[in-house]
Amino acid sequence: MEKKEFTISIFTENLPGLLQRVVGNFTKRHINIISLTTSQSSVSDIHRFTIVVNIEEEKIEKLVTALERSVDVLKAFYYHPNEIVYQEIALFKVPAYKFNESNQVENMIRKHNAHILTLDPDFVIIEKTGHEPEIDALLVDLKKIGVYEFVRSGRVAVTKHMEPLNNYLESIQKIEIN
Structure with missing residues (x-):
């Protein structure tokens, strides 16, 4: 399989040690991180990791699934370069x-x-x-x-296709309100 560049967006709570756990998912799979940026998201108390990797599409799907199984990861998405700005x-x-x-x-x-x-x-x-x-x-x-x-800096990115991300962020906000 051919390696491609992907940008991963991971939404988490802001907790100590979380960066180490997220990066650990890459380390144990021998995936090199090209760029890593963390910041607040548009939802209060939710942080966003933006990570760039160069790997096969089959591996990115497995990685994102593994990241989502992590206790403090709320949601993870991956994007091809043409799907983001x-x-x-x-x-x-x-x-x-x-x-x-x-x-x-x-x-x-x-x-x-x-x-x-x-x-x-x-x-x-x-x-x-x-x-x-x-x-x-x-x-x-x-x-x-x-x-x-x-x-x-590392890459900062926003998606072009807002529907999945908007639906997810709205669901988080509704949970916070209740």
């Missing part, structure tokens, strides 16, 4: 003096549709939101002038 964010710290030498850095920032967040006498913080290849392309270009620091 997603982004990452990256921050780059570069030498400030490079801005004084030429328009090269400014042109680079414009070319990559990035933004300056902070100007300091010693460094400049640049922010880029986009898909992984776009962030990687900016990193390659900025390395030519020097990068003091680089950090990127």
